[in-house]
Amino acid sequence: MIIKMKKQSTPEQIEKIQNHLRSKGFEIHDSVGTTYHIFGVVGDTGSFDTRSLYAFESVESVIRIQEPFKKVNRKLKNEDTLIKVKKVTIGGDNLTIMAGPCSVESKEQVDVIAKAVKESGAHILRGGAYKPRTSPYTFQGLGEDGLKILKDIGEKYDMPVVSELMDKDHIPLFLKYVDIFQIGARNMQNFALLKELGKLDKPIMLKRGFSNTIEEWLMSAEYIMAGGNENVILCERGIRTFEPYTRNTLDISTIPIVKKLSHLPVIIDPSHAAGHWDLVESLSMASIAGGADGLIIEVHHEPENALSDGAQSLKPKKFDDLMKKASNLTQVLDKKIS
Numbered sequence: 001m002i003i004k005m006k007k008q009s010t011p012e013q014i015e016k017i018q019n020h021l022r023s024k025g026f027e028i029h030d031s032v033g034t035t036y037h038i039f040g041v042v043g044d045t046g047s048f049d050t051r052s053l054y055a056f057e058s059v060e061s062v063i064r065i066q067e068p069f070k071k072v073n074r075k076l077k078n079e080d081t082l083i084k085v086k087k088v089t090i091g092g093d094n095l096t097i098m099a100g101p102c103s104v105e106s107k108e109q110v111d112v113i114a115k116a117v118k119e120s121g122a123h124i125l126r127g128g129a130y131k132p133r134t135s136p137y138t139f140q141g142l143g144e145d146g147l148k149i150l151k152d153i154g155e156k157y158d159m160p161v162v163s164e165l166m167d168k169d170h171i172p173l174f175l176k177y178v179d180i181f182q183i184g185a186r187n188m189q190n191f192a193l194l195k196e197l198g199k200l201d202k203p204i205m206l207k208r209g210f211s212n213t214i215e216e217w218l219m220s221a222e223y224i225m226a227g228g229n230e231n232v233i234l235c236e237r238g239i240r241t242f243e244p245y246t247r248n249t250l251d252i253s254t255i256p257i258v259k260k261l262s263h264l265p266v267i268i269d270p271s272h273a274a275g276h277w278d279l280v281e282s283l284s285m286a287s288i289a290g291g292a293d294g295l296i297i298e299v300h301h302e303p304e305n306a307l308s309d310g311a312q313s314l315k316p317k318k319f320d321d322l323m324k325k326a327s328n329l330t331q332v333l334d335k336k337i338s
């Protein structure tokens with residue numbers, strides 16, 4: 001970290017802050033210019049609140065050099081993290097496709113959709129049983145019955161399953177039924193929940209909150225990893241911007257940025273980003289070309305009657321077309337889709 005003192009700082013003020021930092025175990029490297037007094041602070045600033053230094057009135061700016069995340073950081077582990085879920089490996093040169101309905105509605109519904117997406121080459125079955133809905137009057141999910149259906153159908157088609165966990169009290173239930181715990185955008189900074197996930201060894205797919213920076217997202221992943229669970233998958237699902245043509249704005253730039261900063265796999269959710277089924281294919285192709293480790297796509301055989309997110313759900317035929325294009329695209333990239 002580098003500290004720039006205000007022009008008019010007195011030697012006493014400079015000594016006061018430097019002594020403060022030394023008392024915290026840091027080393028000071030002074031650089032006295034003609035106009036400004038600047039000094040470097042050397043040591044592990046990971047658990048130090050750098051903003052607290054603005055409480056010294058003589059401080060003009062504090063520049064952090066070291067990223068605040070450690071376990072997530074590619075500087076600490078250069079190889080890509082591979083997450084194994086039954087026979088599927090996420091990360092590295094694999095392109096993993098997760099697909100299924102937004103919500104589990106019935107056994108028949110999940111069966112029809114799972115059969116179709118499996119035949120098209122999807123690896124993992126998605127389906128929500130506890131739904132984070134904006135309105136308390138809309139469908140909230142089937143709860144445990146939904147998880148049971150998802151697990152049964154996943155086994156029938158030999159697909160691991162991913163479902164959203166909203167409440168730490170549901171962890172025992174999810175351990176029984178679910179292979180990848182999805183943490184939704186709305187819970188990305190539910191630190192009490194993240195700490196509980198750190199105690200597990202289940203893969204966690206952590207979605208980016210719609211108003212969160214990449215660094216905040218990586219810090220949430222750090223919470224899980226700091227607790228001891230290194231099986232974290234990141235999922236970009238679009239962020240809030242001023243643009244109303246899409247439900248959210250898919251931040252494609254997260255792929256190269258996160259790949260540079262972290263060794264964790266990145267999955268893209270074009271469905272929640274777009275909000276419209278007819279944008280999903282383009283966003284999927286852009287994500288694969290941009291280096292994503294996989295996609296999670298909402299599919300429904302009767303989207304007109306879906307109990308949630310029908311507008312952004314692909315019909316099985318459209319999903320099949322997308323899979324063929326995705327497969328063609330992987331041939332010109334260093335990726336394999338099966």
Ligand code: PEP
Nearest residue numbers: 102184185186207237272
């Ligand atoms: C979902 O996957 O159905 C969902 C609600 O996602 P998000 O948390 O990204 O809104």
Ligand code: MN
Nearest residue numbers: 102298308309
């Ligand atoms: Mn949805």
